[in-house]
Every structure is written in structure tokens, then in C-alpha cells.
Amino acid sequence: MSVRHGLLVLLAEQPRYGAQLRAEFERRTGGTWPLNIGQVYTTLARLHRDGLVRPHDGAAGDRKEKEYAITPAGREELRIWWASATLAHPDPRDELTIKLALAVEAAEVDVRDVVQRHRAEGVRRLQELTAIKRGGVPDLSSELVLERRIFDTEALIRWLDHVEERLQAKEDR
């Protein structure tokens, strides 16, 4: 995802200033994607260049900062974005995946130890994430972002369990 679409989502609700966009984007993404104000203005300039946003005149005229509003073309861009599936492909060259693939035939390591080391680290991360969740998160958006990390970590551990079972089955044959 690009910051472009994030800003368009917020501008589709109401015209906003750069600083407002920055604060709102950070809040709505559970604090996982802090933007610097320069990034916000660069993105707004590009959105303006592409005709997706325009400076908005409705605000107090003496304020130096520009307020921006979404254009009809911006709404169309956003409609297409909402309507498209944005699933990322798992990286087949992910380092852990490659490490374990190599460990299967490597003589100098016990692949089950490699599995366990990563599983233990995954569990440690799950403990951290669960502690954050247990401490309370301010809103549903933040909670969903946090839970995505929990599910991802959980999936990794499940895959490691699967690897261990496959290794055991191979050994038992």
C-alpha cells in the first residue's frame, strides 16, 4: 500500500491540512506507520499533480499551511483501490524459509534445533504482543493491526510445527 491511498481515504471524509493528515493517519493505523510531515507534503504534491486532490479554499485565509480536498478523480482512484484485492504474495526467498530448506540436508546443524530456536523466538514475540493487547489498545483499528501481527506470528509457529512433524515423519520412515 502507498501513503497516497491512505491520504485519499482521509481526504474523502473531509478537507484536511497536512499536519491533520499525518496525525489522523498515524492514529487510524494503530501507530504502526509514523509519517514525517515532509512525506505528507511530498505525497500531497504528487496527488495534486495527478489531479487527485486540490487545494481547498474554505479554510481560514491567513493560515500559511494549505488545506487539501479530494477531487472526483481522487474518489474514482479510491473506489478502485477499495474494490481491488491487495493480498501480498509470501516471499519464497524469505530468509527463514531458505535457512530451513538448506538445513534439511546440511550436515553441520540439527534442523530440529533450528526449528526450535525460531519457534521459541516466535513465542517470545507472541508474549510481547499479547502483553500489549492485554494492557489495552485505544481503538478497534489499533487492535486489528496488533492482532494481524499476532496472527502472522502464530502462522509462523504453526508452519514450524508442521516442519517438525514432516521431519519426524521422514525420520520414522
Add this chain to the structure above:
Amino acid sequence: MTRIDDARSAVPGDARSAVSDDARGAVPTTVLAMKGVGRRFPDGQTTRSVLDGIDLEVTTGRLVVVMGPSGSGKSTLLRLAGGLDTADSGTIEVEGHDLARCSAAELAAVRRRSAGYVFQELNLVRSLSLLENVALPLELDGIGLREACRHAVRALGDLGLDENIARRRPEQVSGGERQRAAIARALVGDRRLILADEPTGALDSRTGDDIMRRLRDRVDAGAGAVVVTHDPRHAGWADAVVYLRDGRVVDRSTGGSAS
């Protein structure tokens, strides 16, 4: 000998634990101590080791999760800790009672008074209300009905089940409520050790999280728990995680930062 560290000493810097200790204002006490525990099962003409040299100490305020592949000995460990099976070697103490030295009657008393067990299949009595199910172990222990019900209401309330739900039978409540009732039954009265075998069963992740959160709260309020699971999600709620493979401990994870 395989070692599982004391679940308390395994997490020296765990802020969550420190808070809970302060909140209770109580010194953690050992509720389960397993030392050098082994168990063998017959296998044809010979025997097969299912657990070997297990050391595990659980104190109040600590939740220990035991993970491992099928056949690694997880459930056997839990059954031994709950006095539902007998070890071939080593010692197991529940709140200071050496299980090997207990008569059958004493063992039953330990199970009623000290160690509560949450079975995978829950084992709630279908013809009884949740309240009656939870009060049952106290009644069996000779506590009067009124007093037993008072404790049961409190145990159910601690797990978020009000008196209206408590009056219903197991099939009249949701899966999550049944699970919570099973945990309440395990902890009713003064029992301070909870032993749970896959306590969230096939519940969806949100209900499962709710069960673990309530179990965690109960532990923080002064119980110790051992949870056997294949679900990594549960490990997130633990102070310590131990991994079994072929009846031995291969590793442990300690608590993460609470920040």
C-alpha cells in the same frame, strides 16, 4: 536429567508479573513441584519411556504453557501433576503433598482441595446447572450446599458468568461459557493449581482469547496454572513456555516484555 526451570525464576524481569505480585501483596508459593519425573508405558514385551527426568515448579501468579508435538508427553505430564496417573520415578508435590505417598483417599482430597483439572472434553455433568457443576467438588468434600453454592457463584462470577447463566445447563449455554464454567469448577474453593488440557478446544480465536484472558486474571489473583496446548496463541499468555519432544524438555521460552 531434563530441566524445566522454575516458572518464576525464568522470568525475572517480567513487569506484568511484578505488578501482579504487588497487587496481591502476597509472596508467591509453590503449588506444583515435579522433580525428576518419569513415566513408562508397556510396549509389547518391553516398556516405552513417555516422560523422562521432568523438573517443573509452578508458583502462584505463574502460568506455564506446555507445548510439543503429538505423543511428546504433554498430556501425560498434566495427568501426573493432577494425580490422575502415577509416576514411575521422581516426585510430584501439589501444595506440599507428595502424591506418591498419598493414599487413594488423600489423593482424592488433594484433587478436590488443591488441584483443579480442566479436561479437553470438559466433563461437565449434563443434567446439572453450571452452578451445580461448579459446586459439586465442594459438596463431595463435605461442604454444605449453601456454602458450596456461595463459592461456586463467586468462582463463576470471577470468570464472567452471572447467576442467570449459572442456572442454565451446559447445553443451554455457548461453547465459551461452558469452557469458562469448566475452569470455574477447576478453581472453586481455595484450589490454587489449575491444570488445563487444551482449555479453549475448538473455540474461535476471539472466544479462545477471552478464556485465556480470564484464566490469566485468575492466575494473577493468586493461582498457578499449567496449560497443555498445541495452539501457539495460548503461549502468548504464559510466563514460561516449555517444549516437550519424545518425553523430554527440549527448550523453554520465558516471558516477553510487557511494555
